[in-house]
Every structure is written in structure tokens, then in C-alpha cells.
Amino acid sequence: MPGRRASEEKRREDILRAAFAVAARERLGGVTARAVAAEAKVSPGLVFFYFESIDRLLVELLEWLLAQTIIATDLGTRLADVADPAARIMLAIRRDVEWLPRQRERVELFFDYWVLGTRHPAIRRMIRHGLDRYRDGFEPLAATLVASDPDRYAGVTAKGLASVAASFVEGCALQIVMDPAQFDAERSMATLSALVRAPAGVA
Amino acid sequence: MPGRRASEEKRREDILRAAFAVAARERLGGVTARAVAAEAKVSPGLVFFYFESIDRLLVELLEWLLAQTIIATDLGTRLADVADPAARIMLAIRRDVEWLPRQRERVELFFDYWVLGTRHPAIRRMIRHGLDRYRDGFEPLAATLVASDPDRYAGVTAKGLASVAASFVEGCALQIVMDPAQFDAERSMATLSALVRAPAGVA
DNA sequence: CTCGTTATTGATTGCGCGATCAATAACCCC
């Protein structure tokens, strides 16, 4: 029945949360006005009252998701406790790789958005920005590492190392989402450490 | 006008090629019966005559694509000419990373399929299999490398190394598709080589 | 030349989607 119920931000957030619930369950393709409305227990029309279009809703959902996830990544930062620069960056990588399987729904959603972004300029920009931020997060760690032993890391730049680290983690994400059983995070981490001859990042 | 024209495999292939043309231009979402039919200059109905459903068409297109691409990867195999095992695997990685930007359409298509695969079991299996094959392609190279200097590569297994190499290349693919201008393949390769202290794979 | 076969057509059906909007019920203020 029509009429005022909740107002302003409350409903917006309800609907966004509902959209996330639907997306987590049925992926981006399942996020339709009707499905979101049903999940939020409102009428389809209300979705368009708060978000002018489904497109707009998707953009705002991605914003919400990015904000949330970056915070989550910053949590548990005891990286500073690790003295050895090599061990520190390995730990950072390990932490991220181990985080992936636990947040598989979310990672899958990111890939959905990633693909959507290849055609949707606004989303593309947001994803780019997200990836850039992720990569840049490695840069201070990489810089410290390179500075700590210039001979060993001759030819390695902080930017280059950050980029390689990001590529590696993102590649792991791909494999994990597609076939979690097949992917052996421990083996990959051990291999990486042995390759680079650095501590494996086990705290 | 109805009637017999070409028959059997000819039309099937026409339609598959048309589907690929459409997909390359407009991505998987653009592959509709109408669009493919228009591209192949036949009527929409004919698409269903040869492929029972659009789903089926997409599966066969992926098969076609995988077959083609694996062949393409095998081409130019002068890897055997490179004596040093480390240089050889680095060259393999470099070759793939440099291939990515040139075949961006195709890579984007793979990602479309990848997303589709997260909900479509048959496609998921095919993509998994493709990724496995890709990873396994590194394994002989990795095995030779490890065997060539067991001390240096203590703790590195062929499987682990192959997996790491695949993750890295796949991560590069992600970044390249999203932001080709930003991604510096040369820098990444140089960093990787310096990290592993192996020749950079420039022939 | 004819007749059966078959590849091909295009109109059609049904569906789910995004989006719109007039009607309406809940709320606030005076």
C-alpha cells in the first residue's frame, strides 16, 4: 500500500543492500529491477524512484563494493610488525591470495563488473581506478624492498615490482574463481618465495 | 527465398564465422540470433536449424575459439632454439604477454566466456580445461628449469612454477584489457627477470 | 518433367526486461 514509510537514505540503502544480496546470489545478470524490488520487499517502481535507472544502481553498487572492500583489505594490517622487507611484501601477497577464496562471491562480482566495464565507460573508469589503487598499494613495500638490498634487486623498480605482484594476485583470483579446488595457494606461495628466494610470508 | 542453397557443413561454418564476427565487434552480449543471421546473410530461423539454440551456438563458438587459439600459441615455437632453461621459460612468458595486446578482442571474448562460465556448467568446464591446458603448457619448461639447477631452485616444483607463470600472464591479461596504455609489458618482464635473476627472454 | 526431399524463409508467439505514470496511502503541519 502506497504512502510514506521510511524516507531519504534509509530506503536507498535498503535497495542497495538488496541489490547486493541479489548480485551475490545470482550475479550481475540477475540484478533486475523486479528482482531487487522483491528482495527489498518494495515495488519495482520504487527502485526507479531512488535510482533513476538500473545502470545508475549498478554504478552505485560498485562504488559501495569498492569502498567496502578497500576497507576490508586494510584491516588486519600487522604488516608493519614484519621487519624484513622481503617477508613483508610476501606476507602482503599471501594475505591477499588467501583472502580470495573466502570472498569468492565478491571476487566473482568484481569480475562481472570488470567485464561490464569493458563496455561501460563509467564502470571502466571505476574498475581501472580500483586496480590502480590495488597495484599502488604494493609500491611502498616494493620500494622498501628494493632499497634494502640494491645489489640483489638491481634492475627491479618499485613500480615494476608492484605491477608484477598485482598481476600475480589477479591471476590467482582468476584461477580461484574458476576452479577453487584445483588452485593450491600454499604451493603457489611457496614457489614464489623459493623463486625470489625470500621468506614465504608465513607469519 | 527458401530452397536449397549450400548444404551440410558449409552453412554451419558460415554461421559460426558470422557469430565470431559479431562477437569480435559487439562482444558476447551482441551475439543474438538476429545479429548472427544478418551477418551471415541468412534468416534468423536458419540459425536454429543448424544450432538448436543460441546456447549451443555459443558453446560451439567457444570450442572453435579454443582450438584456434591453442594452435596460434603453438605457432612460432622456436623455444627449442633457446638453450638456457631459464631464458626459455622467460621467453615463453614474454611471448604470451606480448601476444595479449595484439589479440585484445579475442582476450576480451575469453573473459566474456569466463563470466558466462561461472553460471553455465558446460562453458565452465571448457574454460577450466583451457586454463588447465595453458598452465600445463609451462610445466615441461618449468621441469627442465628446476632440473637444470636443483640448488638454485630448491623448493620450486614444476607444477608450482607453471601455476605461478600462468597466474602472472593471466593477471597481465586482465590489466592489458582494462587499460592497455597503462600496462608496461617491458617493465614487467624486466622486473620478473631481475627478480628471478634469469635472462629477460629477449631473443 | 515430375515428385519427394530439404534447406530456407519470415511472420509469429511468448517472455522478461527497463521504464513510466496515474492513483493512492501515509505522513506532517497548522
Add this chain to the structure above:
DNA sequence: GGGGTTATTGATCGCGCAATCAATAACGAG
């Protein structure tokens, strides 16, 4: 408690899609 405001509804429109199918034109066989 009445009237203006606004959040909310649900029926509705138009669209593009996958899929169906009766009609039909091209062909081969005899």
C-alpha cells in the same frame, strides 16, 4: 482534522530477445 506533500504502488507500455513453424523455393532422383 483537513489539506498539501511525498513516498509507494502496481498496472502498463514498448522493446528485443529466443524459439517455433507453416509455407515455400531449390534441388536430386527416376
